[in-house]
Each structure stands twice: as structure tokens, then as C-alpha cells.
Amino acid sequence: MDIKNKKIPEAEFEQLRKEVLLQWPTGKDVNLEEAIAYHKSLPEHKDFAKKLIKAKNENRTLIEPRAGVPDIDEHIKLLKYLEKEGEADLLPTTIDSYTRQNRYTEAENGINESIRLDRAMLNGFPAVNHGVAGCRKIIDSLDVPVQVRHGTPDARLLTEITYAGGFTSYEGGGISYNLPYCKNVPMEKTIRDWQYVDRLTGLYEEMGISINREPYGPLTGTLVPPFVSHAAAIIEALLAAEQGVKNITVGYGQCGNLIQDIAAIRTLEELTDEYLQKYGYNDVIVTTVLHQWMGGFPADEAKAFGVISLGSTIAALAKATKVIVKTPHEAVGIPTMAANAAGLRCTKQVVNMLSDQQFQNNELEVEKDIIRKETRCIVDKCFELGEGDIAVGVCRGVEAGVLDVPFAPCRANAGLMLPARDHNGAVRVLNMGNLPFGQELKDFHKEKIEERARAEKRDVSFQMVIDDVYAIGKGRLVGRPR
Numbered sequence: 287m288d289i290k291n292k293k294i295p296e297a298e299f300e301q302l303r304k305e306v307l308l309q310w311p312t313g314k315d316v317n318l319e320e321a322i323a324y325h326k327s328l329p330e331h332k333d334f335a336k337k338l339i340k341a342k343n344e345n346r347t348l349i350e351p352r353a354g355v356p357d358i359d360e361h362i363k364l365l366k367y368l369e370k371e372g373e374a375d376l377l378p379t380t381i382d383s384y385t386r387q388n389r390y391t392e393a394e395n396g397i398n399e400s401i402r403l404d405r406a407m408l409n410g411f412p413a414v415n416h417g418v419a420g421c422r423k424i425i426d427s428l429d430v431p432v433q434v435r436h437g438t439p440d441a442r443l444l445t446e447i448t449y450a451g452g453f454t455s456y457e458g459g460g461i462s463y464n465l466p467y468c469k470n471v472p473m474e475k476t477i478r479d480w481q482y483v484d485r486l487t488g489l490y491e492e493m494g495i496s497i498n499r500e501p502y503g504p505l506t507g508t509l510v511p512p513f514v515s516h517a518a519a520i521i522e523a524l525l526a527a528e529q530g531v532k533n534i535t536v537g538y539g540q541c542g543n544l545i546q547d548i549a550a551i552r553t554l555e556e557l558t559d560e561y562l563q564k565y566g567y568n569d570v571i572v573t574t575v576l577h578q579w580m581g582g583f584p585a586d587e588a589k590a591f592g593v594i595s596l597g598s599t600i601a602a603l604a605k606a607t608k609v610i611v612k613t614p615h616e617a618v619g620i621p622t623m624a625a626n627a628a629g630l631r632c633t634k635q636v637v638n639m640l641s642d643q644q645f646q647n648n649e650l651e652v653e654k655d656i657i658r659k660e661t662r663c664i665v666d667k668c669f670e671l672g673e674g675d676i677a678v679g680v681c682r683g684v685e686a687g688v689l690d691v692p693f694a695p696c697r698a699n700a701g702l703m704l705p706a707r708d709h710n711g712a713v714r715v716l717n718m719g720n721l722p723f724g725q726e727l728k729d730f731h732k733e734k735i736e737e738r739a740r741a742e743k744r745d746v747s748f749q750m751v752i753d754d755v756y757a758i759g760k761g762r763l764v765g766r767p768r
């Protein structure tokens with residue numbers, strides 16, 4: 287499949303839409319003009335993009351949980367509870383795994399089983415099966431904006447239905463929902479399918495409805511260095527902007543070292559703006575989101591609140607526009623309503639206590655400069671490989687191991703670059719793989735990891751990576767030798 291980073295022509299897009307809307311019976315209820323009129327009827331306080339812009343202008347960090355259950359009324363009850371008892375500023379609708387794999391028949395069975403057994407038999411909300419009317423029931427019942435959160439490689443029908451259903455923010459992208467979520471789906475396919483998502487977003491924008499798009503920041507959520515997730519986020523932002531998206535939230539998964547995480551969020555917004563301006567997209571509003579710790583969680587709830595509090599601290603000090611909140615049930619599975627609300631209140635408390643404080647020091651500036659150099663090296667190399675076309679360039683970049691996501695299941699991912707923590711817990715590169723770094727950056731990483739080896743009185747080795755992967759389960763950040 288040949289792809290290019292060009293806005294999909296109208297006639298071609300209309301033809302594609304006809305095919306997509308036939309993928310499940312509920313697609314027939316999607317009518318673009320009627321959907322636009324529905325969005326225009328919504329009050330401003332239900333507009334996700336506007337609420338993010340306000341928070342950005344006021345330098346505030348909004349809190350948002352993950353949440354999704356199969357039954358519409360139960361889902362509304364859950365989201366109302368999280369808004370009221372959890373003090374959520376923004377609400378999600380987390381989509382179930384069958385829908386994420388376009389397995390709508392199984393999702394339908396899951397809905398019926400949930401009714402028969404009177405308990406959730408899906409791990410999220412099956413929005414395609416519930417259709418436009420089902421989605422609108424949610425939007426009409428709540429008083430804060432609602433975002434679709436998922437992990438869908440081919441999300442075209444899900445987008446059509448949830449946009450028409452009144453959702454005003456949508457997570458995902460052709461890189462971030464491929465490399466961490468797929469095994470055999472070619473990058474070209476997901477890039478193309480997400481150009482559809484972003485073209486539809488651009489169409490709503492051109493008709494007066496600004497829907498926020500959020501590339502999925504954490505990727506595999508395991509020792510992902512900031513420059514890797516930044517490069518993916520920036521490239522997805524560029525691909526979205528080409529299709530007409532004007533409101534983008536770029537994301538990052540907390541890695542654990544305070545300085546590196548704050549530097550990551552601060553540089554993420556700056557670098558995304560830099561590349562959007564550099565390639566002529568001057569009217570895109572960029573916000574940021576920090577995902578609280580995406581790695582293994584302690585089962586002990588008090589310790590879990592400790593992890594949640596640290597993630598809240600990072601988000602607040604970094605002045606992230608938004609933070610995605612974890613719960614004290616993370617170690618066991620999908621949280622109860624009460625646990626989800628408790629994670630939100632814990633986060634709200636920390637964010638409020640830090641909202642009047644600034645974090646600034648020289649170490650932070652050094653880390654920001656490293657991330658800038660690393661990220662530009664990856665993104666610029668992808669442009670070079672694509673001979674100026676970043677859609678082609680990111681596919682070639684993944685294939686060449688230039689954009690290399692640690693522990694990604696996707697066969698296209700080179701998996702040659704190996705990360706490990708340094709003596710302070712910052713994520714560094716132990717094995718460069720095919721990263722196109724210059725000698726200065728290579729020496730920086732080598733020295734940081736050798737510093738840890740000396741402190742731990744052991745050689746630099748792959749064992750450090752293994753120890754780091756298991757460290758959190760043992761209540762540590764750095765995987766120290768026994």
C-alpha cells in the first residue's frame with residue numbers, strides 16, 4: 287500500500303466513508319450534517335477542546351480517569367459518580383477489547399451476556415454496537431466533556447459513531463495504536479486508517495466542531511525513553527494536522543525520575559509546536575497529558591496511592607494540561623467505582639497543593655536539552671528516510687530501527703534499542719541498536735549507565751534491563767542487584 291502525507295481528497299474520502307459505514311448495522315445511523323447540528327446544540331461546558339484550551343491558558347492541570355462498562359445505564363451511573371465523587375474534570379469512555387479488534391459480533395454477545403448475568407462481561411463500552419443513539423444518551427446525561435479512550439488499530443467506524451454520538455475527544459494514532467497494540471498489522475495500514483480518522487476530524491472542524499485528538503503517549507509503557515514517545519507523538523501530530531486537525535493533546539507516560547519526567551512534558555509541548563510551525567501548521571493548539579505510572583503496580587492500596595501521588599506530583603510540577611489517573615486497584619484489574627474515584631481525589635489533592643508552585647533548576651534544563659537533541663535526531667531522520675514525506679518516513683524509520691519502541695509486540699518494530707535506568711532512575715539507552723545518534727549523545731548515555739554500574743559494583747549488562755522491568759513490583763524504581 288503506498289501512502290503519502292497528503293489530505294485525503296473529498297471524493298476519495300466519501301467513497302471510503304460509504305464502505306466504513308457498512309461494516310456494522312449501526313453505521314447506517316451516521317449522518318454527518320445531522321451530527322454537526324447535534325454537536326452545535328451541545329452547551330459549551332461539554333466541549334473537550336475548549337476545556338483543554340482554558341486549562342492551558344490558566345496553567346491548570348485537569349484530571350481524567352479511565353472508565354468503561356458494557357451497559358449504557360451502568361456506564362452513565364459510573365461516569366456521573368466519577369464526576370461527582372471523583373471530582374473528574376474530564377471523563378472517558380474506555381472501549382472494550384472486542385470492539386478494539388472490530389469484533390462486533392462478540393461485543394454484541396458480550397452485551398447480551400452482561401444483561402443475562404447482570405454483570406459486566408466486557409472490559410469496556412461497546413460503542414459501535416450501542417450506536418449513535420446509545421452514545422448520545424451518555425453525552426446528554428453528563429455535565430463534563432467526554433473522550434473516547436481505546437486501543438484500536440482500525441478505528442474508522444468507531445470514530446464515525448462516537449463523533450456522531452457527541453464525543454468531543456478521541457485517543458489514538460497510526461503509530462501509537464500499532465506498535466504497542468499489534469503484531470502483524472503493517473504500519474502503512476494503520477497510518478492510512480488513522481489518516482481517515484483525522485480527515486473526519488478535519489471535516490468536523492471545517493463544519494465548526496473542534497474535536498480534540500490525543501495520540502497515545504505511553505506506547506508500551508515499559509522503559510520508553512522520552513525521545514521515543516516524543517518522536518511518535520510529534521509525527522502523529524503532523525499527520526493529524528495535514529488532515530485538518532486543529533486541537534491536539536500530546537502525551538507521555540511517567541517513567542519515574544522526577545527531573546526527566548518534568549523535562550519530558552515541558553519539551554513535548556515545545557517540540558510539537560516547533561515541528562508543527564516548521565511544516566506550516568500554524569493554527570494547531572497543542573496541550574499535554576501525563577499518564578500516571580503505566581508499569582506494574584503494588585497490590586497494597588496504600589503503596590498504590592503512593593505511586594498515584596508521585597504521578598500527580600509530576601503532572602502538576604510539569605504543568606501538564608491533563609493527567610490520566612490510575613487507581614488503587616491497578617494491580618488487580620478494572621477498578622470499582624469507589625476505587626476509581628479515590629484515585630481521582632488523591633490526584634486532585636496533590637495537583638491542588640502544587641498548583642501555586644514552580645519547579646525550575648539547572649539539572650532540569652540539562653535534561654530538557656538532551657531530550658530536544660534526541661527527539662530532533664529521530665524525527666529529522668524519519669523525514670530524511672521519507673524524502674520529505676513523514677508518512678513514508680515513519681514507516682521506513684520503524685523498519686530501520688530509527689523509531690524503535692522498547693518491548694513492542696509489532697513485528698515491524700526493530701526491537702534492537704535497549705533501555706535501562708541510570709543511577710538516579712532516569713531511562714537511558716544501554717544498547718543503541720540503529721538509533722542515528724551522534725557521538726555526543728552516545729557518550730552521554732554510555733557514561734550515565736557506566737556510572738550506575740560502578741555504583742552497583744557490576745558490569746553494564748542486559749541484566750540491568752531485566753532488573754529494571756521487575757523493580758517496581760519490588761517497590762523500587764531502579765533494579766538494583768540483589
Ligand SMILES: CCC[C@H]1O[C@@H](n2cnc3c(N)ncnc32)[C@H](O)[C@@H]1O
Nearest residue numbers: 352353354355380409410619620621
Ligand atoms: C493502556 C491503558 C491501560 C489502563 O487502562 C485501564 N483500563 C482498561 N480498561 C478499563 C476500564 N474499563 N475501566 C477502567 N480502567 C480501565 C487499566 O486498568 C490500565 O490502567
